[in-house]
């Protein structure tokens with residue numbers, strides 16, 4: 544297939560490389576053009592604009608930050624929507640609000656273009672390995688038509704319902720990630736303050752009912768003081784704002800999620816928004832007035 548890929552961030556870059564490795568023809572575009580270099584070296588065409596990136600494509604993938612960013616690359620000047628042929632499929636793999644996904648779907652439907660919201664879980668590691676979980680909302684027939692585009696990117700690819708359903712599922716995913724991570728941070732703090740080696744504690748409890756992706760992947764990073772992103776604090780804050788807004792509209796209290804949101808706000812207040820989400824541990828350290836390893 545011919546694929547246009549917009550957004551060469553931490554996620555988009557390795558995902559575009561996996562599509563190239565699977566034999567698809569890929570055009571890439573990024574707002575900061577230098578970030579296209581790796582994909583271009585691997586055989587991608589460097590598009591001059593979102594519109595150029597979408598030209599002739601069977602599927603166009605957006606992988607940028609938030610709802611206004613997806614709308615900008617699709618519908619802004621020289622936007623991808625202008626380059627897409629009728630019958631092509633637009634796929635958004637960013638995490639955005641379910642309402643924005645539904646709005647984009649109906650705008651594109653007017654142009655004869657189907658839209659799938661297809662956010663992912665599995666982090667930078669899953670993006671590199673092609674083992675992401677992909678949750679898809681939108682037209683089922685369009686999903687079946689371009690299913691092979693998803694194959695090199697993930698190993699659990701599920702059509703969950705109509706437009707917006709993928710983003711709602713991703714919002715649930717983020718509730719779980721944030722609260723799992725809070726548990727990991729508090730467990731590491733307790734072990735460290737009680738004189739137990741956190742790495743030993745993590746490897747022991749990973750064998751039982753307490754295991755989680757956060758424990759296996761972020762626990763060791765916390766234990767060695769590695770706060771490089773991964774998934775940035777400022778991005779999970781965007782996602783938790785989406786969750787809390789959706790819950791507010793439903794009149795649903797989500798007090799654990801609200802707490803995690805406040806912890807990450809403390810990260811932001813300390814200038815840690817560009818760090819990985821495991822920096823939540825720094826908030827736990829500040830609350831407990833201790834430092835791991837000191």
Ligand SMILES: NC(=O)c1ccc[n+]([C@@H]2O[C@H](COP(=O)([O-])OP(=O)(O)OC[C@H]3O[C@@H](n4cnc5c(N)ncnc54)[C@H](OP(=O)(O)O)[C@@H]3O)[C@@H](O)[C@H]2O)c1
Nearest residue numbers: 550551552553554574575607608612637638666667773774
């Ligand atoms: N990282 C993860 O572990 C992870 C996991 C699951 C889902 N996600 C989601 O995937 C999406 C991308 O995340 P990421 O980690 O790859 O982020 P990132 O490394 O910060 O990259 C963001 C990308 O979006 C582009 N961008 C942002 N605003 C734009 C705009 N207005 N117009 C054009 N391009 C714009 C950036 O372009 P520039 O290079 O020019 O800044 C960059 O290519 C986000 O929605 C995130 O929530 C991330």
